[in-house]
Amino acid sequence: MSRFFQSFFPVLITLMVSHALAQTADKKPCYPISYLDFFGMENIELDKWPQEELDGLKQITVAGQKIDTTVTTSFLIPMIVYQLKEFHPNCVDSDDSDYLKELIQLYFLIRQFDHQELDALALTDQIDWVRNDFYSLIPEDENLLNMSFTLDDGPFYGTDTQEAGISEHTISTEFGEIIISKLDQQSVITAKDKTGAVLWRKIIIGLQGSAVSDIRPAEQPIHKTSAATIIQLFAGEALTLYVRNDGRFMYYYHSW
Numbered sequence: 001m002s003r004f005f006q007s008f009f010p011v012l013i014t015l016m017v018s019h020a021l022a023q024t025a026d027k028k029p030c031y032p033i034s035y036l037d038f039f040g041m042e043n044i045e046l047d048k049w050p051q052e053e054l055d056g057l058k059q060i061t062v063a064g065q066k067i068d069t070t071v072t073t074s075f076l077i078p079m080i081v082y083q084l085k086e087f088h089p090n091c092v093d094s095d096d097s098d099y100l101k102e103l104i105q106l107y108f109l110i111r112q113f114d115h116q117e118l119d120a121l122a123l124t125d126q127i128d129w130v131r132n133d134f135y136s137l138i139p140e141d142e143n144l145l146n147m148s149f150t151l152d153d154g155p156f157y158g159t160d161t162q163e164a165g166i167s168e169h170t171i172s173t174e175f176g177e178i179i180i181s182k183l184d185q186q187s188v189i190t191a192k193d194k195t196g197a198v199l200w201r202k203i204i205i206g207l208q209g210s211a212v213s214d215i216r217p218a219e220q221p222i223h224k225t226s227a228a229t230i231i232q233l234f235a236g237e238a239l240t241l242y243v244r245n246d247g248r249f250m251y252y253y254h255s256w
Helices: 003-020 051-067 074-086 097-111 123-137 141-146
Strands: 153-156 166-172 176-183 186-193 198-203 216-224 229-235 237-243 249-254
Touching: 051 097, 074 097, 074 123, 074 141, 097 123, 141 249, 166 216, 198 249
Parallel strands: none
Antiparallel strands: 153 249, 166 176, 176 186, 186 198, 216 229, 229 237, 237 249
16 A cells, blocks of 8 residues: 555545445346446445545545556545446436536546546436446456455465465366465465366465465355456465456455
8 A cells, every 4th residue: 555545544444434334235226337246336235425525535536646646546436336326317316416427527537537528428428438438447457456445465466386286175166166286385276277277377475475375265265256256265364366257367365
């Protein structure tokens, strides 16, 4: 986490925690938006952000961009997009146009877009534009990283190896399987496709290149989403592995 966000961390937690713990709601979307399941943003109840929170998020975004152009509040994007879905004019009885405009302005601010031309569009067309832009971000792993919020260490990418070691656990997936092995006191994870061909094999390392050992699957390790397959493991603490749905390696996090 950058020094900038460390200084604003208490503010960000205050702004986000109440929404991140929202209750689930069983209802069909009237304005569907794909890929939100990757971020855990599906079928939940999410209250509107008060004006002071919106203003605070805009200030944090602008201040961060002035300090460092690589600083981003992109982890807010899934929450913004979800609310555009929830409060879309087709989905509510009341007029939420002013609130939706505020959300869209925050989205454009985070994405550093000049939105003057889009201001002339109807509100529903602006929402369509944001949805399409959100979709354009999904194929790149780096964008998924930026749009995810976690307190775990990482992302980590492991060290490629040709040696599998001694197999200890196998997890079946839609693309094939994940095999956890031990190699000279180091843990190795191998991904294979349905034909048994190796897609990738990595020694799992953590902070400062330290070995991560004794990895085992969680009780229900596989969570497939529309953007990627998330594999829950344990290595002392939670270890969360992300792979694309075709099995391609992305990255992993290790809880501290």
